[in-house]
Amino acid sequence: MAALATLHCLTGCAIGEVLGMVIGTALGWHNVPTMVLAIVLAFVFGYSLTLRGLRRGGVAWRDGVKLALAADTVSIVVMEIMDNATVIAIPGAMDAGLADALFWGSLAISLVVAFVVTTPVNKWLIGRGKGHAVVHGLH
16 A cells, blocks of 8 residues: 555656656756756645545545645655655756756656655555545545
8 A cells, every 4th residue: 555655646746846857957947946846846746646536536625635735745745855865866967958868867766766765654654544544545
């Protein structure tokens, strides 16, 4: 269950993270605004995927937002810390362009690292009835 919860979270985070990095890089933004955009979009997409499932399950909008925040915040925070720290740690990754294999490779590696580190965090949360366990039966 922890791996599935992490994969679910990673899907939203990856969409936002990659989109933010692509937009910032394509527009020639500096590293900090590009990363801020990527992080904001990762949270937006991460929460949105959970909220979408909750809404499909009949949960009211306001309750769905509260549940998504409770279910995903810790997971997304850990994922974003690991994801961005990994990209920063890879020499030249922050300066790579969209046509560079380093750009795409560093993003792929960062998402794998984020998944590996966040899965035990989600297992710990679920074991305590927190995180994804809060919404498991609702979507």
